Amino acid sequence: MSGEKEKPTSSSDLSNFIDHHLQELRTKKFIAVNQIPSEYIKNNYTLQGHVRHVTDNGTLKIEHTPIIELKRLPSYFGTSTSTDKSQHLSVLPAGLDLSHEAVLWLKSHASGKHAWFQMFSRDHETLYCDIRVKQGYFGRISVSSTLIKNSLCKVQDFKTPPDGEYFDSYLRKMIALEHKAAKGGKGIWKDEDSWLMKMLSNVFIRGKGKLKGFFKKDKS
Numbered sequence: 001m002s003g004e005k006e007k008p009t010s011s012s013d014l015s016n017f018i019d020h021h022l023q024e025l026r027t028k029k030f031i032a033v034n035q036i037p038s039e040y041i042k043n044n045y046t047l048q049g050h051v052r053h054v055t056d057n058g059t060l061k062i063e064h065t066p067i068i069e070l071k072r073l074p075s076y077f078g079t080s081t082s083t084d085k086s087q088h089l090s091v092l093p094a095g096l097d098l099s100h101e102a103v104l105w106l107k108s109h110a111s112g113k114h115a116w117f118q119m120f121s122r123d124h125e126t127l128y129c130d131i132r133v134k135q136g137y138f139g140r141i142s143v144s145s146t147l148i149k150n151s152l153c154k155v156q157d158f159k160t161p162p163d164g165e166y167f168d169s170y171l172r173k174m175i176a177l178e179h180k181a182a183k184g185g186k187g188i189w190k191d192e193d194s195w196l197m198k199m200l201s202n203v204f205i206r207g208k209g210k211l212k213g214f215f216k217k218d219k220s
Contacts, residue, residue, distance in 0.1 A: 031087035061088040094128040151187025
């Protein structure tokens, strides 16, 4: 990725490298997905911001808020700071096949909220993340877990193995929640044949000892 700092070659360089990126993480505002350093995504850093809009395919348009700006508080409490849509990051819940009902839930419960998003992958101009949104004064809810628990979406059919511990942990949790929701036979699981085929598919995947995911390697 052009413009990125050289990788550290000694313990001293490593310390300086970490210090630099921590400072950047605290103070730099990202207005485009391709501005985010590859190291941030590879290391599954968590960013935060305000959900300005939810599109018809369930993409959250988030205005990134650097940590240092939280001292001024406006974004956290929902005060508008930027209405320029070109400065909003496109963020999707990782590994989910969103239904129409899931999109409606996102528009109702995520739009206008402060959000935290742990980055797993990016594809073109979209980030795939574990998203949490503010609830009440101090609470947070997991978007992915809530959608699956309420039978509003399914885990995607995976084609390539995810890479890394966070991927594996996240996806295993989503599949476990999906299995429990499917047994309830509500929402998208009213079709018992669909439930059976999905469960057989997950058993087959686990039998191979791998979770298979749609995530693509970040090529930047």
